[in-house]
Amino acid sequence: MIEPSTLPGDPTELHLRISYDDGLCDTPQVDTLERWDVAVLHRRRTHHGGDGPAATNDCTDADCPSCTVEDVTIGSMAFYRVHLDRGRNAYWAMEEESEDLYETAQVLLDPQTGSLTGEVSELLEYVGTGLLDGELEKRYTAHRFHQLVSRVPGVGTTLGAYLLAEIGDRPVERFDTGRSLAAYAGVSPVTWASGQTVRVAFRRASSTHLRSALHAVAFSMVGHSPGAQAYYGRRRAAGDAHATALRKLGRKVLLCLHYCMASGVPYDDAVAFGYDPAAADAPTLRREKPLDEMEIVRARDMLATPGATVTATARAFGVSRQTVYRHVLDRPRAW
Known part of the structure; x- marks a missing residue:
């Protein structure tokens, strides 16, 4: 059984000293590697009364003339910061600096490019996404419209949080009607009329981020909502392009969400798309x-x-x- 080691003195007197080591300044690695030294220090008081000096904590007088204070190093370590986007190839720089860094470079870096390997990059992205998802879900579930948006088929935590973030915290107060919110999102066209000439154009003065969120919502709903899938199919059969059909679907969903936010009525997919789930001709979800x-x-x-x-x-x-x-x-x- 390994016995735990004890810290010297009072643990509250421990602190760190971090310093930049400029030993690499005159080497080819200066732009690629940074070395930082970290020392663990213990602030020790030494009482010089009596026959000889002795470390003590018994002296309660902070201004005792017989006591001196010094920082004693009880441990140290070195950290390297590696820059992958400047200077020379980071792989070769780490190889020349030390054997330990070279072993690390063999695991993480591509020798030809000096960048992270594809497997490491994807692993970091996957782990980072998992950490962010936990915090995102925590904040998303605390939003007052979380229960409403979570009822929309195909809208999970990430997409729901994205949508609510772009709509804002006070959509009912900011937008009197669903039409104004749809105009802000850029999913309502702009119409010009002069005499017998009528022209309909894409609304560019809008929130591109909210429009992008609605595009993702509509795309996901086509694969998860029978009503949305049937609506999308009807728009494509009428001659609409893929993006146009998704934009119209996004507008329809946004109008329903604004109504639910203003009235407090929970979202119902069958009501939103006007069908009876119990009817024989009710749309069914086809997934390939x-x-x-x-x-x-x-x-x-x-x-x-x-x-x-x-x-x-x-x-x-x-x-x-x-x-x-x-x-x-x-x-x-x-x-």
Whole structure:
């Protein structure tokens, strides 16, 4: 059994001293590596009364003339900051600096480019996304319209938080009607009329961020809401382009959300798209898998090869990275 080591003296008297080591200033690594030294210091009081000096904490007089105070180093360490975007190749700079840094570079960096390898980049992105998702979900669930937006099919934590952030905290007070909110989002066209000439144009004076959020909401709802899927199909059959049909779907959803926010009525997908779920002719959700079973097996084999990345695999099969995460790697990532 390993016994825990004790700290010398009072732990409250411990502090850090961080200093920049300029030993690399005259080397080729000066623009690529920074070295910082960190020392753990213990502030010790020494009482010089009696036969000889002795460390003591018994002296309660802070201004005792027989006491001296000195900082004693009880531990130290060195940290390196590596710049990947300037100076020389970071891989070779770390190799020349020390054996420990070289071992780290072999794991993290590409020798040819000096940048992070594809696997490390994707791992950092995946871990970082997980950490951010926890904080995002906490703030999203605390929003007063969380229950309303979470009832919209296809809208998860990330997309719901994005939508609420762009709509704002006081949408009813800021926008008297849903039409004004739709105009702000840029999903309502601008009409000019002069005599017998009528021209309808895209509304550019709008919130591009909210319009982008609505585009993502509409795109997701087509795969999760029977009513939204049927509405999208009718717009495409009427001759609308893909983006136009999604913009009209986003406008319809935004009008419904504004009404629910103003009235307190919960969102109901059947009411929003005007159908009876119990009726025989009610729309049903048709979902097609983006990858069949053979393609999933091939994608897994591709990812198992050394150096393969999710991005390259997604491009090879013509799908998004989220599709690879969800269907190939079985890592669902909520919108």
